[in-house]
Amino acid sequence: MSNPAPEVPAVRLQGIGKRFPGVIANDNINIDVMRGTIHAIVGENGAGKSTLMKILYGVQRPDSGTIEVDGTQVSMGSPADAIKAGVGMVFQHFQLADNLTVLENVVLGAEKLHGIGGRARQRIVEISDSYSLGVEPDELVEDLGVGARQRVEILKVLYRGARTIILDEPTAVLVPQEVDELFGNLRGLKEEGLAVIFISHKLDEVLSVADEITVIRRGTTVTTVTDPSSVTARDLAELMVGSELPRASSEASTVTDEVLLSVQSLSLPGSGARPLLDDLSFDIHRGEILGIAGVEGNGQAELVEAIMGMRERATGSIRLIDTDLSSASTRQRRESGIGYIPEDRHRHGLLLDSPLWENRVLGHQGRPPSVKHGIVDKRAARQDTLRIIDEYDVRTPGPGVLARALSGGNQQKLIVGREMSGDPILLIAAHPTRGVDVGAQAAIWNHIKTARREGLAVLLISADLDELIGLSDRIEVILRGRFVGSFDPSDVTPQQLGSAMTGAGASA
Ligand SMILES: Nc1ncnc2c1ncn2[C@@H]1O[C@H](COP(=O)(O)OP(=O)(O)OP(=O)(O)O)[C@@H](O)[C@H]1O
Ligand SMILES: [Mg+2]
Structure with a gap:
């Protein structure tokens, strides 16, 4: 030096x-x-x-x-x-x-x-x-x-x-x-x-x-x-x-034959000639996590939004078990059993100037435990918020605190806890551990794995390749709105995924 x-x-x-x-x-x-x-x-x-x-x-x-x-x-x-x-x-x-x-x-x-x-x-x-x-x-x-x-x-x-x-x-x-x-x-x-x-x-x-x-x-x-x-x-x-960390558990496959989400020929036009989503078809089974790898901006955000009914110009069919959701509203999709962890927690995930218990109800209006006969049950909402604070280790004085006062990672933990509530059939998780510390990351992974064991299907979008490889049962690589390669996570390196993501290794 x-x-x-x-x-x-x-x-x-x-x-x-x-x-x-x-x-x-x-x-x-x-x-x-x-x-x-x-x-x-x-x-x-x-x-x-x-x-x-x-x-x-x-x-x-x-x-x-x-x-x-x-x-x-x-x-x-x-x-x-x-x-x-x-x-x-x-x-x-x-x-x-x-x-x-x-x-x-x-x-x-x-x-x-x-x-x-x-x-x-x-x-x-x-x-x-x-x-x-x-x-x-x-x-x-x-x-x-x-x-x-x-x-x-x-x-x-x-x-x-x-x-x-x-x-x-x-x-x-x-x-x-x-x-x-x-x-x-x-x-x-x-x-x-x-x-x-x-x-x-x-x-x-x-x-x-x-x-x-x-x-x-x-x-x-x-x-x-x-x-x-x-x-x-x-x-x-x-x-x-200040003590030993929880270790993420690894476990045997829980993937079943039963299709929970079926997406057929999903397309979304872009402003130019190239579509944002180009004829995507895939299934996710009970007990399966499908990971999507891609360089940001290749259609993963649009895919999530199309499945959530937030893209009016999307075409194709989306079925959740027996229910055709292709033209359902976002709210109907949520109510039919989809949990949704959005990419941008400030724009779609939280009301920053509302207390945590109101945020617990956000997007879950019309569902118990916090809503009874269409009216928000404030007591139940607070109670269930306390449960999430406890189970997801959200560091906060209590459910009456404004969401804005939580640290970034604790906001994320609250959203994950909320979207895992009420036994969803399908979880759409965009960057579920973005901004959370390593201990909380392992804890969230374990929550997701436990739910998978109980039959949850998950669509996982993540920029963290270790997370994709560690959690997914199957990984699809998305490039310019198309799936360009399918990988077995037990047999792929981050480098191989990385080159498929940029189109270098896309032979499929
Ligand atoms: N404006 C505020 N009002 C009330 N409490 C706050 C406010 N800003 C931060 N806090 C609290 O102060 C503590 C520290 O928060 P801070 O945002 O500094 O954490 P951090 O280390 O950046 O965490 P993260 O890794 O999650 O971003 C937290 O308990 C948080 O809830
Ligand atoms: Mg911070």
Whole structure:
């Protein structure tokens, strides 16, 4: 290392504390983040990672503690203060305006829109080139994929002069190839002397990219690992939890001959000549998990939405046991026994400003236990929410809390618990463990496997190939709206799936 010896940290967080009603989110957190490093922060869902980052970025005020940037104490009263101090944040839910260009998005808030000239465009090109971000100023954001949007967010932060960049779970939405690209970008940033703070639940990724790793448990810093090569993912997980982890169980096949879901010739036209879904036919049997692998944007979201009755232009037939659902409403489909874990939990899964017990009823109106004679039974809803909180280990003071106050992973656990309620016949699960910690992931897998043993059929969409391989009984690869290869999970590697997903290995 050519770095000069004792350095002043890029960011020093000392004694940070933050309480919410009934919750101590941060309790005496101490972290030094050095320049020219990627510093990972890991911890269970609800451990306080996002809260800490919001404090550093001036979105939230700490109750106690100090923040130093390059050796100088600063008060982060707002994101504007953070940006002035050279600290930028890339949020998990991107904050880009779809209908504007990259250029417009990047300068938005930084300069007056009508003043955008060649200078801004030129700087964008310069930044993009020097960090190999591949960002084109005149592209419309709505035409960009997830990975490219993320690079725009990073560029936006760099454009504002950030020397410390916070990324809160940036890889949760990325497929493996995009993760590699992002890590290349992050390494480029650190080589230029920036500090990168990176939060992730994917401990293998953390170990591959981080120079230092701070573990947070229940709001407090447990330790900072300064030599990541000295620890394993399991070591980290056990530091996070403070005890041994549950192991995901493996078990014999439970697939039966009985077809529960039958999809025939499902198609969905796109805006151009190429359909979004192109004549898909498949069955899912009682006790079977069918996994769908694909690079984001190849029809998996549309497939889920078509099965859920959210795509009016879809054609073809969909039967659940004896019921023809082809022209049923979304509500009818749910009521006939389909549980649905949506891809975007903020848009389709939760009412963020409603309490948890109301969210328990969401999408399940008209079904017991929480609804009696068409009227919401508040007591029963609260009771059943308590059951989910308990069974799925949702970390929260209680069912009266607003969904917004849950940490990201705990929101996800609540949705999974709700959709597994009432003995569904079929579960449509899009990224069921996105954003949950490793312990909770194993727990959710075990819940799904238990239900499968009892006869549940599952359509599983996931960007996590280990999850697809570990859970599925069969994997179909989707590419441009078509199934291009069928794999036996017990006999396929993530690499083989990856090449089929990009069309390289698609011979089927
Ligand atoms: N605005 C808020 N109001 C009330 N409680 C909150 C609020 N924001 C966070 N909390 C609580 O603070 C705790 C820490 O939440 P935080 O979002 O920081 O966790 P996290 O480590 O980022 O978890 P995850 O991995 O699930 O994203 C949680 O118990 C959460 O419910
Ligand atoms: Mg978080």
